[in-house]
Amino acid sequence: MPELPEVETVRRGLEPAMTGAVLDRVEQRRKDLRFAFPERFAERLQGRRVTALGRRAKYLLADLDSGEVLVMHLGMTGRFTVERPGDAPSAPGDFHHAAGGNAVHDHVVFHLSNGFRITYNDARRFGFMALVERAGLEEHPLFRHVGIEPLGNALDGATLARLFAGRSAPLKAALLDQRLVAGLGNIYVCEALHRAGLSPSRAAGTLARKDGGPTARAERLATVIRDVLEEAVAAGGSTLRDYVHTDGSLGYFQHAFRVYDREGEPCPAPGCRGIVRRLVQSGRSTFFCGVCQR
C-alpha cells in the first residue's frame, strides 16, 4: 500500500478539489471493501461540505460539516483519481484508466459541487471507508492504538527507546507495528534500517539503554526515519505497481531506493562492499545489507 509518503501525496492531490466543496452525490457501487461500508453511507455524505482534509498515519480524514469525519484507508491498492469532466481535453479514453486502473474496481465516486469528480478504485479491496464522530476520533477503535506520527515532533531517539524497551521482536517488525510508530510500511522500514546501519533482525529492545534511555543507534534511527519520509514526500512518494497520484502521474522516490527491491545489487553505502540481500520476516520481504547493517 501506499505508506505515509504516498498517502500524504494523495492528500495533497485531493485537498484542492475537496476542501470547501459539497458532496452533491455519492455513488457506492458495492456493499463492502475490506469491511462493510457504514450504514446509509451515501445518504450521510450527500449534501455535506468538506471543511478540511487531513491525515493520521495512513488514514485520510475528510472533516464534514455534519461533525463526522470520513475516514479512508487505501489498503494495498486503493487509489483516488480527481477529474473535472467539464474541462476534460478530448483525449482518447480518460487518463484515469489509462493510468492503469480498471473501471470494474471503481467502487466509490464522489460528485462535488465544484464540478470535480473523485473516484476510488481498489483492485484488492484491502482499503476501507468509515464515518466517525470528530469529537471522539482519537478514542475510536481505529485510532485508539495508533502510534506517534513520525513527521511530528514526537519522534526522537528517546521516544523510540521507550517504545522499544524490553521488546525482543526484530527491528523490522517493531517498525512495521503501527501501534508504535504510525505510517511506516515495508519499503520505508527497509530504507530507514539501511540508512541507520541497523540489522532488520536486531532485537528492538537493544536500542534502549538499561535505564530506558536512548542509545546512539536509537538517535540515529529516529533521524533517518524522518529523513527518508521527508525525502519521499518531496518526491511525491514511490510508484512501484499500483500507486499513482490523483492526476495519474507517478511518484519518483523509487529511484532513490538504496535496498528495497534491489536484491543482488551492490550495497550503495559509501565504502561498503556488501551485496543487497532479501530475507523473509513474518511473511514479508526484507531487503538489507548484511555487511553494513548490524
Next chain:
DNA sequence: AAGAACTCCTGTTGGC
C-alpha cells in the same frame, strides 16, 4: 502477552 502466521482479494511477474 508478545510475536508470528494466517487471512482477506486481484493482478502481475518470472520460471519453465
Next chain:
DNA sequence: TGCCAACAGGAGTTCT
C-alpha cells in the same frame, strides 16, 4: 505462447 506458483506497498484476527 501458455500455465502456474510466488509475490505484492496493509493490518485485523488467530494461533503458539
